[in-house]
Amino acid sequence: MNHFASIARVPGDPILSLMEAYRADSHPGKLDLGVGVYKDAQGLTAIPKAVKLAEQRLLDSETTKSYIGGHGDPLFGQLLTELVLGADSQALAEQRVGATQTPGGTGALRLAADFIRHHLPTRGIWLSDPTWPIHESIFAEAGLQVGHYPYVGADNRLNVEAMLAALNQIPQGDVVLLHACCHNPTGFDLSHVDWLQVLEVVKARELLPLIDFAYQGFGEGLEQDAWAPRLFAEALPELLITSSCSKNFGLYRERTGALLVCARDTEKLLDIRSQLAFLARNLWSTPPAHGAAVVATILADPELKMLWSDELSNMRLRVASLRDGLVTALEPHGLAQRFAHISQQRGMFSYTGLSPLQVKRLREEFSIYMVGSGRANVAGIDAERFAQLAQAIAHVCVE
CATH class of the missing domain: 3.40.640.10 (Type I PLP-dependent aspartate aminotransferase-like (Major domain))
Structure with a gap:
């Protein structure tokens, strides 16, 4: 008996599939705005210093794995x-x-x-x-x-x-x-x-x-x-x-x-x-x-908590600055008003308002990856490449 004969394959998770496509893309200017993780200015999802200090303390003091x-x-x-x-x-x-x-x-x-x-x-x-x-x-x-x-x-x-x-x-x-x-x-x-x-x-x-x-x-x-x-x-x-x-x-x-x-x-x-x-x-x-x-x-621990709170505040402020920076970069293209909502939103994600076709073009023509609904992870934006991202968005927004 073939016990597993009737098991069909299901489509992969769209965000995980996007991760795989991004990794396989050899374009040197590729940009990942899909996966929902915070990234720092170097594009890394780094471990907060407060977490590393806490882990070291646990490593030194932990006595059981029960x-x-x-x-x-x-x-x-x-x-x-x-x-x-x-x-x-x-x-x-x-x-x-x-x-x-x-x-x-x-x-x-x-x-x-x-x-x-x-x-x-x-x-x-x-x-x-x-x-x-x-x-x-x-x-x-x-x-x-x-x-x-x-x-x-x-x-x-x-x-x-x-x-x-x-x-x-x-x-x-x-x-x-x-x-x-x-x-x-x-x-x-x-x-x-x-x-x-x-x-x-x-x-x-x-x-x-x-x-x-x-x-x-x-x-x-x-x-x-x-x-x-x-x-x-x-x-x-x-x-x-x-x-x-x-x-x-x-x-x-x-x-x-x-x-x-x-x-x-x-x-x-x-x-x-x-x-x-x-x-x-x-x-x-x-x-x-x-x-x-x-x-x-x-x-x-009051000191660790303060350090963590400061690190989190820096992450939040960086994301807010990326939102404002993108809207500003869209001004020369006459699109700042159209995308003004990006500055008003909160958190890592933005419903950009880009259509599935525009998202597809961003991926195929510019190696810029985001979810098909137009949701972008703002924390994935490289502040050094605002102009590049804005130009690509302007290009796909041309009717």
């Missing part, structure tokens, strides 16, 4: 929760918040998906249109009914009115996924006024928010980016938050994240955590320890 338990490193969970919600959070003071460590933010999303599927089985989940493509597959693979609400329209503008109107039509009690900051893939973020309106709809429809917080520190700052999660945690009795340390700590391959749960009270939180530990046991047993230990070491 498992760290179903909920992960307790100190990591405590300090990450304080980073997300603030050390003075009322929800924390009431002991109704808990963190379960996961393999990255993606693992946190999958754990949340399984939790919803098993314990809120009639609830659908609603995603922004567009959203990170993996959101779609994670929740669909977990068996959830996936719906969408408008976010950025065909005119490449944030449409808050349409978003609110759609949220008002979501079935009562369903789950709505919201991006805390640095919306992936568009870079368009809600204002404080917008968030307050969303909160009112969530209350009125009794929706369960799932806030994806993958880029804390990359938008406006560590505290500023946490504004919406903290608002919701104080205003609502129940909330899910997924937190990732991949981008802000540079721990991409260490797969470090957590699912935070806000419950009505301590007893209910213990019920939920028992179920999360059970689900996690059947997904990955216990999470990896190294990245969490690095984060805990940094956040527990």
Whole structure:
């Protein structure tokens, strides 16, 4: 018997395929604006100094490689929760918040998906249109009914009115996924006024928010980016938050994240955590320890935390300067106004407004790589080559 005879090949992940195409391209002026990792001025995804110092400290002091338990490193969970919600959070003071460590933010999303599927089985989940493509597959693979609400329209503008109107039509009690900051893939973020309106709809429809917080520190700052999660945690009795340390700590391959749960009270939180530990046991047993230990070491040490915060601030400011620099470089081509939104967006990603055909031409004619939707990783821009990039964009934008 040929056991595997009926197994078909699926298309490769489009972003990973883009990575392979970029690597195979021999053009000396090629530019990678596709893969979602931060790059410094030398084009490297370097390890922050604070991380290297923490790792050295761990190397010198670590005495065991034993498992760290179903909920992960307790100190990591405590300090990450304080980073997300603030050390003075009322929800924390009431002991109704808990963190379960996961393999990255993606693992946190999958754990949340399984939790919803098993314990809120009639609830659908609603995603922004567009959203990170993996959101779609994670929740669909977990068996959830996936719906969408408008976010950025065909005119490449944030449409808050349409978003609110759609949220008002979501079935009562369903789950709505919201991006805390640095919306992936568009870079368009809600204002404080917008968030307050969303909160009112969530209350009125009794929706369960799932806030994806993958880029804390990359938008406006560590505290500023946490504004919406903290608002919701104080205003609502129940909330899910997924937190990732991949981008802000540079721990991409260490797969470090957590699912935070806000419950009505301590007893209910213990019920939920028992179920999360059970689900996690059947997904990955216990999470990896190294990245969490690095984060805990940094956040527990005032000097390391300050160093890390400064490094993160420099990354954020560099990305902002790249946004402004590209728009300025487009001025001689008469395109600064058309692409002004790039300066207004936040985080590493930008919905540029380039069409799939224009993206294809950039790749084929200039070896400039970005996702077919026109999403570009701004952190991949080489500041020394603004003029080259602007000229290429101008060329493909000629009607």
